[in-house]
Amino acid sequence: MRNARIGGACLIIGALCASEPALAVDQARLQRFFTLMDADGDGLVSRPEFQAGKGAVFLAIDVDGSMTLSQDEMRLTPEGFKLLAGDDGVVDGEEFVAADVASFDAIDKNKDHQIDLAELTAYVAQYSD
Numbered sequence: 001m002r003n004a005r006i007g008g009a010c011l012i013i014g015a016l017c018a019s020e021p022a023l024a025v026d027q028a029r030l031q032r033f034f035t036l037m038d039a040d041g042d043g044l045v046s047r048p049e050f051q052a053g054k055g056a057v058f059l060a061i062d063v064d065g066s067m068t069l070s071q072d073e074m075r076l077t078p079e080g081f082k083l084l085a086g087d088d089g090v091v092d093g094e095e096f097v098a099a100d101v102a103s104f105d106a107i108d109k110n111k112d113h114q115i116d117l118a119e120l121t122a123y124v125a126q127y128s129d
């Protein structure tokens with residue numbers, strides 16, 4: 001009898017868990033960055049939009065206005081963050097713009113010279129904890 005009741009509770013918890021997003025990526029946050037970069041609002045980020053948008057994304061990530069990004073702000077894995085940040089343990093604007101993590105070609109999986117939200121999400125998911 002006891003087991004049956006526990007089983008019922010697990011089912012309810014399971015249903016709650018299933019309503020959580022499958023990806024660890026914060027979709028709302030990504031959508032916000034994507035919108036920041038998509039200057040003409042066509043739902044795709046072109047190479048010039050991407051280059052111009054990096055600064056805006058940097059500022060958007062830098063929640064505390066320190067002009068550097070911490071691991072907490074970037075929500076990267078420790079390994080992914082260390083690659084970006086280098087020895088000083090923070091990512092400055094120059095590092096962010098130069099970084100592979102913000103490379104247009106790496107994100108543009110289907111090589112149509114446009115980044116869509118799905119491509120950005122898939123790319124960020126590799127680095128998110």
Ligand SMILES: [Ca+2]
Pocket residue numbers: 038039040041042043044045046049
């Ligand atoms: Ca666009």
Ligand SMILES: [Ca+2]
Pocket residue numbers: 084085086087088089090091092095
């Ligand atoms: Ca650094």
Ligand SMILES: [Ca+2]
Pocket residue numbers: 108109110111112113114115116119
């Ligand atoms: Ca593409």
